[in-house]
Amino acid sequence: MRHGGKILIDQLEAQGVSTVFTVPGESFLAALDGLYDSPRIRTITGRHEGGVSMMADAWGKLTGMPGVAFVTRGPGAANAMSGLHVAQQDSTPMVLFVGLPASGHEDREAFQEIETKSLFSSFVKDAWVVRQTERIPEYVSRAFHRALSGRPGPVVLGLPEDMLARRCDVSDAKPANPAAPAFPEPQLARLEAALAKAQRPLMIVGGPGWGAQVQRHIETFAERFDMPVAAAFRYQDYIDNRHPCYVGHAGVAAEPALAGAIRDADLLLVVGARLGEITSGLYTLLAVPDPKQSLVHVHPSADELGFVYRADLPIVSNASSFAAALDRLRPFAHMPWRQWRRDLRGAYEASLVPTPMPGAVSLATVVRELSDLLPADAIIANGAGNYAAFLHRHFVYKSYRTQLAPTSGSMGYGLPAVISAKLAFPERLALAFAGDGCFMMTAQELATAVQYALPVIVIVANNATYGTIRMHQEQHFPGRVSATDLVNPDFAAFAKSFGAHGETVERTSDFATAFERAVASARPAVIELKLDVEAISPRRTLSQIRASALHRQAGP
Structure with a gap:
């Protein structure tokens, strides 16, 4: 007889899962025990459930198979919602397992208790709670079918702690075999x-x-x-x-x-x-x-x-x-x-030709240099922010699955995504672009990259502001800057404190050699670009946006 955690991991093996992402929790200890014995599944421990769920989303994008993550109840589940939202809007197959309190305490508002179906069902394809150990194979099969069918997306399975601990005899399910809608010849x-x-x-x-x-x-x-x-x-x-x-x-x-x-x-x-x-x-x-x-x-x-x-x-x-x-x-x-x-x-x-912009570092020129320099199969990830507009405008993508970017506009996505990319394709160069605000959303995952010796590169476009919001402020309330200025760490020193490589670039001409050193370090690396906040978008400066808004408000 197997306990529920072992049964669950055996189902994941049957579904072809090779990697799972987790922030461990006491609510799913039996599942962690099942992973201990798994010869086929690699367990990646992240530092925040938001980062872990984004890693799972990126894995689903890269492989076409559901990315899998485990998080605990309450705050862990809440943290993971950011990655679930990315997967839903991006049509990414993903399965998130959420450890829950023991069944005997259900509906008592027990420690970190959540109502799984009602909480998640509004923005994932489906959410269920597995209450009987013998039904684990059924639910896992259903989750993988749903994640892959029609418009793919994320599915959530709740796992009560006592259900995972119970032992029973049950047959494993076969791998998911979702229907693929073929082109109608007429x-x-x-x-x-x-x-x-x-x-x-x-x-x-x-x-x-x-x-x-x-x-x-x-x-x-x-x-x-x-x-x-x-x-x-x-x-x-x-x-x-x-x-x-x-x-x-x-x-x-x-x-x-x-x-x-x-x-x-x-x-x-x-x-x-x-x-x-x-x-x-x-x-x-x-x-x-x-x-x-x-x-x-x-x-x-x-x-x-x-x-x-x-x-x-x-x-x-x-x-x-x-x-x-x-x-x-x-x-x-x-x-x-x-x-x-x-x-x-x-x-x-x-x-594709960069527009001249203020500042000693031209982000557009850096992107163009990388577009010409990188191998055709290099994987480029990014999160959300005005810096991404420079990437999308000036980078020439050459082959499928070299771009990882959230259509949901989720900040913090780049670093977790590029970690997943390097795990999935260790032979390929993998780098992420992030704004200073974007990077700090999931910067703790730099520790994950160091822990697993993943030589990913993160280019931090530091203009000391939440750039997209600042731009919109100037468009709608010109000159009235509120809540968008940022005081940042020394990002190169920050990276070194994790055991990663760090570089600071203050002139465009210095970027190429800094990038070469980052690659040669064979370690996770952060390259900080010191940008002028005036260079807020690829085509217009902050002052131009403000002046246009003031002119519009002044009227004819």
């Missing part, structure tokens, strides 16, 4: 007809179920049809940005040419992306619920189609099946959008 003729009528088509790619083979199919289709392809918000690695048909990133403050193209297209072919708030330009580039553009929307979940925008041709299909079906379409003799594509590509290439 829709191919309708898609071809829509393309034949188009004058200004535009493809937007993003969402779940992508892969290197999908990327190749899409690039081949785009080349045959001379089709302009844009990336949805933070899905820039879905197509080689060097491809002549790639026309840019439909992200925050998208290039005017691309935003105009989305607005003026007569056909939008959206593959996998949800057309969320950022990609749709705050829901202004397409009319809700009936876009003036003809909309072909491909998504693996029928529930997503028509949720915000009514599609003229809704297609329930995973990205792999749809992309393969595109191979059967033959290009037309006349494709009137060729110049449209060339113009959009030209605007994208022009946007």
Whole structure:
């Protein structure tokens, strides 16, 4: 007979789990005991449940299989919610196990007690509590199926302490085998007809179920049809940005040419992306619920189609099946959008050139240098903040799964994500960009990187402010700075205190050698860039934003 913790870990092994992330808690000691005996599962101990849940999310993005994390009840569960929210908005498969008080104390507001289903169900795919030890295989199988099916996402399983401790005889479940919605062949003729009528088509790619083979199919289709392809918000690695048909990133403050193209297209072919708030330009580039553009929307979940925008041709299909079906379409003799594509590509290439900005360190130039220097398979992670706009604008992504970035706009994501990346792909260079405010949200995970000897690199863009909020303050309340200034540590010394490598860069020309030293150290490394707060965005300074707002408020 096995105790519940052993049964649980055996189920994870059966599901192919190789790594779990945790901040240990006394509520799931039996599960930790099960991990002690597991020859197949590596246990990574983090320093905060928020960081651990973000590591699990990044693992799900990188591998396509659910990232797994264990946290304790009450405050541990609350801390983990940040990573769950990332996984939900990013459609990432993930399973979070939450240790709970013993069943006999349920509903007494026992120590750190939470009501698991009602707490989590509002922003994850599903949440359940396993109350019978013999049902552990059933619930784990269900959790993995739900995490992977349709639109992938996070699932939460509550684990009462006494349930895990009990012993019983039960058979292990088989690995999850979720249904994959295949492309419906009758829709191919309708898609071809829509393309034949188009004058200004535009493809937007993003969402779940992508892969290197999908990327190749899409690039081949785009080349045959001379089709302009844009990336949805933070899905820039879905197509080689060097491809002549790639026309840019439909992200925050998208290039005017691309935003105009989305607005003026007569056909939008959206593959996998949800057309969320950022990609749709705050829901202004397409009319809700009936876009003036003809909309072909491909998504693996029928529930997503028509949720915000009514599609003229809704297609329930995973990205792999749809992309393969595109191979059967033959290009037309006349494709009137060729110049449209060339113009959009030209605007994208022009946007890569950094705009001169105040300060001795140019973040845009640093990003461009790294874009040219790094291997094509280097993994780049980031969290949220205005620094990310420089990365998204100036970095050229070259292959699939080289970008880890939360569409939820969660600060603190970069360091946990790059730790997960290095664990999943130790042979690949992995680095993160973070603002000073962003980095300090999860900076304690530097200890995790040191503990497991993971030579990740974090580039901290330090402008001593919560930059995005400061920018919005100047736009809406110019000159009235409130709660956004920051006093920061010496980030290089901070890194060294953990046993990591630390560098401080005060001139752009010094960055290359600092980066070389960081790589050569073969240790976790932090490179602090001393930035001028005036360089608040890739195109406009803080003073320009303030002056524009004051002029607007003054009126005609």
